Amino acid sequence: MISGRLPAGFALAAAGGILLSGCAAAMVAAPLAAGAGVFKASKQSRASKRERARQQAQPTPKPGQVFTAADGSKVEITTLTALPPPSGAPAAAAPTGGNAPPAMQYLYGSGEAAALSLQAYQALWNYLKVEIGYRRDKSQIRSVVLTPGSTLDNPRFETCGKRPLAVVLDIDETALLNLGYERDEAASGGGYDAARWSRWEQTGADKVAAVPGAAEALAAARREGFTVIFNSNRSAASAAQTAAALDHAGLGPAALFDTLWLRGEGEPSGKDSRRQKIAGRYCIVAMAGDQLGDFSDLFNAPDASIAARRNTVGGTLLAPLWGAGWFMLPNPVYGTALKGGLDDIFPPDARWTDPGAAPR
Known part of the structure; x- marks a missing residue:
């Protein structure tokens, strides 16, 4: 009877996607610029005309494309603008507009409160x-x-x-x-x-x-x-x-x-x-x-x-x-x-003190 709506998700890499090894952070933080083959040349002082022409003829990188770097490592173009957390889940967006009181977070923002209301x-x-x-x-x-x-x-x-x-x-x-x-x-x-x-x-x-x-x-x-x-x-x-x-x-x-x-x-x-x-x-x-x-x-x-x-x-x-x-x-x-205060809400027979805590 009640329909729901999922929030707009984050762009996810395809299965078998990015391996964020040591130098991958730098590659994600500075994505390849569109239309530019920005691979540094080798230690030669000048690239040959053929090499420059080959670089200029490369197509515009697109998300999902995989390139082989000079050292043989694989580089995949993605839409990520920040490293995901260690769990591999997309990084959460930073909160905006200041913090709301916890009770308001619950009633007006949580799925739990919405579920209780639906129920x-x-x-x-x-x-x-x-x-x-x-x-x-x-x-x-x-x-x-x-x-x-x-x-x-x-x-x-x-x-x-x-x-x-x-x-x-x-x-x-x-x-x-x-x-x-x-x-x-x-x-x-x-x-x-x-x-x-x-x-x-x-x-x-x-x-x-x-x-x-x-x-x-x-x-x-x-x-x-x-x-x-x-x-x-x-x-x-x-x-x-x-x-x-x-x-x-x-x-x-x-x-x-x-x-x-x-x-x-x-x-x-x-x-x-x-x-x-x-x-x-x-x-x-x-x-x-x-x-x-x-x-x-x-x-x-x-x-x-x-x-x-x-x-x-x-x-x-x-x-x-x-x-x-x-x-x-x-x-x-x-x-x-x-x-209600502590003694109003919690009955005397339910009081407990952490035996491992420092004396208060």
Whole structure:
């Protein structure tokens, strides 16, 4: 369903190609000039006219051609401009534009993050197609939105009834990659700035890309009759620009207060109030996000410890929902997941000290 694209490769020598012995480095670093037979003459003070004519008549060297040098060694013309590493693999291009933070390297540049995103959206589509699509009596399907009054230890859900089926997604780093904003933040060296983010919402609609797998999965969901709805903490004042960004990435259409729900002026960042409004009109059978708050505000209780918050994901009755109604996308760049000290993250019984290390 998802197609990939390999990066432009380096020019490789043909099988049985270059043997980079002692003097080969000099020959690679200074390739033969086109149209010139630049072989030094022997120790004779002057070459004969016949020799000069023979040199001038030589054809222009081309990559792949092999010549015999005066000492009998073979010289192959290549397109290489630098020696490959000892492994024989092509030399990597030098990085440009400065270094990106490791989290950005992972999310926006790595194949690993792309694979996780594809995996999540493939699982979302399979769930819609198999678990939901084949159900004859869809009125008895349960919504995956927690009903008001639920707790993480006692979650409750409603049946769909006659409401149309819908998929609800977060936007930023769930469906849309904010490439322009994150590059600017990395280049400037500053952290999150609300004013800069507001300017980004207003002007960055064409500097985004779809999260791998999102466009294909959402298009397939729409073809099968599911309504695709976005629920984001972007400002409602930028609704037109947000809809344009989704269109640019191939994720639209989206209409405000119908299939696009954004944060109003002065409204808190929690999404439950908007989720309930959507759930009153649609039966939400799947949700996707990159933060736990994209599924319920209950995960972000201010007094919850790091360990307790983590345990609510896998240690409660909500655990079976992951991959079966709730779908998480990777985001190590920002958000509620990025907190905790060493003692918060690593339990005491998992501490280890290298016995061979110098005393600290």
